[in-house]
Amino acid sequence: MGHVFTIAWKDLRSELRTKESINAAAAFSMVILVLFSFVLDISGDARDFGGGLLWLVFAFAGALVLNRSFAREQSNDCLDALVASPLPGWALFLGKAIANFALLGIVELVALPVFGILFNANWLRFPAWTLLTCALATWGMTVIGTMFSALTVNLRLRELMLPVLVYPMLIPVLMAAMQLTTALLVGEGITAEDWIWVKLLIGFDIIFTSLSLALIDFILVS
Amino acid sequence: MSEAALDVRAVWKYFGDFPALRAVNLNVARGECLAMLGRNGAGKTTLLKILAGLSDISQGTVSVFGSQGNTTDARRKTGVLGHGIGIYDELTARENLELFGKIYQLDRPAHAAMAWLERVDLKHVADARAREFSRGMRQRLAVARAFIHEPLLLLLDEPFTALDDRSIALLQRLLAERLAAGATVVMSTHQLREAMELATHWALLVRGKLVHKGERSPEIISDPTWVYRNYGEDS
Numbered sequence: 001m002g003h004v005f006t007i008a009w010k011d012l013r014s015e016l017r018t019k020e021s022i023n024a025a026a027a028f029s030m031v032i033l034v035l036f037s038f039v040l041d042i043s044g045d046a047r048d049f050g051g052g053l054l055w056l057v058f059a060f061a062g063a064l065v066l067n068r069s070f071a072r073e074q075s076n077d078c079l080d081a082l083v084a085s086p087l088p089g090w091a092l093f094l095g096k097a098i099a100n101f102a103l104l105g106i107v108e109l110v111a112l113p114v115f116g117i118l119f120n121a122n123w124l125r126f127p128a129w130t131l132l133t134c135a136l137a138t139w140g141m142t143v144i145g146t147m148f149s150a151l152t153v154n155l156r157l158r159e160l161m162l163p164v165l166v167y168p169m170l171i172p173v174l175m176a177a178m179q180l181t182t183a184l185l186v187g188e189g190i191t192a193e194d195w196i197w198v199k200l201l202i203g204f205d206i207i208f209t210s211l212s213l214a215l216i217d218f219i220l221v222s
Numbered sequence: 223m224s225e226a227a228l229d230v231r232a233v234w235k236y237f238g239d240f241p242a243l244r245a246v247n248l249n250v251a252r253g254e255c256l257a258m259l260g261r262n263g264a265g266k267t268t269l270l271k272i273l274a275g276l277s278d279i280s281q282g283t284v285s286v287f288g289s290q291g292n293t294t295d296a297r298r299k300t301g302v303l304g305h306g307i308g309i310y311d312e313l314t315a316r317e318n319l320e321l322f323g324k325i326y327q328l329d330r331p332a333h334a335a336m337a338w339l340e341r342v343d344l345k346h347v348a349d350a351r352a353r354e355f356s357r358g359m360r361q362r363l364a365v366a367r368a369f370i371h372e373p374l375l376l377l378l379d380e381p382f383t384a385l386d387d388r389s390i391a392l393l394q395r396l397l398a399e400r401l402a403a404g405a406t407v408v409m410s411t412h413q414l415r416e417a418m419e420l421a422t423h424w425a426l427l428v429r430g431k432l433v434h435k436g437e438r439s440p441e442i443i444s445d446p447t448w449v450y451r452n453y454g455e456d457s
Contacts, residue, residue, distance in 0.1 A: 006324045014312040017351075077306020081367065084274045084302040085325045086294045221278055 003087055007095025008102075014072060015103060021068040022103055025061040029111040032057050037118040050121050051182030055174050057115075058108055059141065063163050065103045066145030069096050070153040079153070079220075089217035093146060097212075101142045108134055126184050133184065136201035137177035140208065144169045147212040150219050176200045225288040227252045227375055227406035228273060233282035235268055235430075242268045244430040246282070250423075252374075255397070255407040256435075257417040259449055260427035266410035267305070267379055269427070273408065274302045274377050286375065298326065301373030303381055307364035311353035315344050315363050318352060319370055326371035338366040342392060358386050365393055369400070376400060378409035382416045390416055418443045426453050 015022060036053055073079035082092055116123050123130055145166055152161045176197040183194050190198065228250040235243040243265045250256050260266050271277040272284060275292030286296035302308075309318050316335050323331025339345045342362040352360060361384065368376070376397070382390055397407060397420050411417040418424070418438060425435040426449060434453045441448045 003325065006321065010310070010313070010321055013317070014310060017312045075311060076309050077304055078308050078310055080271075080274075080276050080304055080306060081302065081308025081322070082325070083276055084297060084300065085322065086298040086327070087325045088294070221275065 001091075003091035004095045004098065007087070007092055008098040011069070011072065011096055011099035012102060015068070015099070021065045022106060025064040025103075025107045026110045028064060029057045029061040029107060030114060032060070033111065033114050033118055040119075048182065048186065050115070050119055050185045051178040051180070053119075054111070054115055054181055055137070055177045057111060058104070058138070059167065059170060059174055061107050061111070062104050062138075062141050062145060063166065065107065066100055066142070066149050066166070067159055067162050069100055069146050069149040071149070071158060074153060083220050089220050090213045092220070093150070093212055093216040096149075097139075097142050097146045097209075100146055101139055104138050104142060105134075108138065121185050122187075123185060125187060126189050129180070129184055129190050132198075133177060133180045133201075136198070136205060137173050137180075140173035140201060140204050141170060143205065143208045143212055144173075147208070147216070147219075150216065172200060172204055176204075226250060226285070227254070227287060228408065229283075229285040230269075230273070231283045231285075233269075233272065233284060234280045235265075235272065235277070236280045242430050243272075243279075246427075246430070246432045248425065248432055248435065250406060250408060252406050253401070253404050253422075255401055255420050255422045256409070257414070257421035257424045257438075258408060258410040258427065259412075259414070259424055260410070261450075263429075264427040265430040266427055268430075270302075270304070270377050270379050270408065270410055274300065274304075276302075276304075296375075298371070299374040301368040301371065301376045303364060303368040303377070304379045307360055308367055309352050309360060309363055312351060314349050314351050315339055315355070316348040318363060319366055322367050322370055328371060334370055338370050341396075342366045357384060358389050361385055362389055362392065365389075365396065369396055372403070372405075373400070374405050376405060376407045376409075378407065380411055380413075381409055382411060382413045394420060414442055414449075424449075428453075 073082065112123055115121060148162055148165045152158045155161050179197045180190065180194060183190060226249050228248065230246055230248040233243055233246045234241060246269060258266050268277065272279055275297060283290060286292060287299060289296055313321065316339065319335035319338055320331045323334045328334045339348050342365060344359060344362060352363060355363065381393055385393065394416065401407060401420065409417060421438050423435065423437055424442065426433050
């Protein structure tokens with residue numbers, strides 16, 4: 001696991017020094033939330049659409065972070081230096097996924113309070129469930145995004161291709177996250193009916209993490 | 223210890239329908255320093271990428287230190303310096319070397335990083351970010367990155383290109399040290415004079431085919447066109 005944290009540390013340090021994607025993602029999420037607060041009628045019960053709005057913002061802002069994940073390795077052919085080293089492919093993938101997870105978490109931490117203020121929504125009513133929902137859904141987005149970032153790293157239209165490929169794959173995660181977040185914002189908490197969405201998130205994360213770890217070596221060596 | 227460092231047998235590599243390498247057979251003994259020659263597009267970089275495990279083959283077999291394919295153990299013993307320098311611009315020189323020291327599982331990566339920064343004369347800028355370096359400094363840092371784990375096999379793609387006199391001398395000295403320690407070196411190059419000071423053997427690739435491999439001969443150094451006149455497309 002030492003290799004995993006070495007890569008995660010390297011990616012986080014690089015990103016926090018340049019702030020090239022996290023600033024863009026945070027600013028983008030702020031702009032979308034502010035614009036929607038003008039467009040949508042928040043005098044009614046904004047909590048009904050809050051889950052959907054929030055996860056759309058996270059998904060679009062997240063693409064900005066995930067796009068840079070393997071693209072960061074392209075300058076100076078750093079990816080070649082890593083692939084030619086004894087670093088296992090799974091460690092490279094997992095390290096990058098952990099770094100992306102942390103960066104998306106920062107974006108969510110910035111966006112959630114703004115969302116709460118603009119839409120008069122109490123997102124801290126069920127803190128443990130909110131945290132669990134965010135963690136499971138964010139990991140699902142991270143795994144798919146990191147995997148497709150590796151797949152599209154050598155494509156000329158990488159910035160265009162990544163969202164085109166990633167969003168359809170994220171539909172189950174986003175559906176589950178939206179349903180759970182809406183239930184939490186409405187104040188019902190997670191009922192027995194909602195458990196199916198929690199199970200879907202857990203299943204999605206396990207399946208796609210395993211699949212990514214199994215395929216990453218094949219993807220990295222052209 | 224008897225097996226070859228590299229054994230390439232009947233290797234073909236296609237990019238689409240185009241054969242970049244055609245039935246290449248190459249055996250490099252341990253301790254050998256092979257200068258791989260060839261005009262642009264001859265397949266030198268493709269072959270080096272295959273040897274480094276950066277590209278797969280369409281047909282044939284590649285053995286590194288007796289193991290088929292590019293195993294983790296083989297990669298641990300190999301140092302690669304390609305066209306790109308493999309250095310992170312946002313990290314400092316020290317952080318870059320420590321990163322690769324950890325990846326190569328050195329006992330004391332921080333100590334090794336500082337020792338190599340001193341060897342390549344970059345100790346005074348150890349905590350400066352690589353993006354602030356001149357081209358020569360970045361190249362020296364890349365050399366330290368490739369050598370930090372004291373590899374037994376060095377794969378270098380045009381290592382003398384864009385280096386100033388001081389950097390060329392440094393690289394030649396480091397390569398001579400690795401060769402004296404029993405390492406094997408394979409380098410592609412257009413700079414015959416610099417390469418032939420170290421090379422024990424040379425090989426020539428023409429349009430993806432290995433047309434010659436043999437010991438170094440004095441004619442190559444005295445007349446750079448001799449190789450192509452006698453073995454290349456001009457022969």
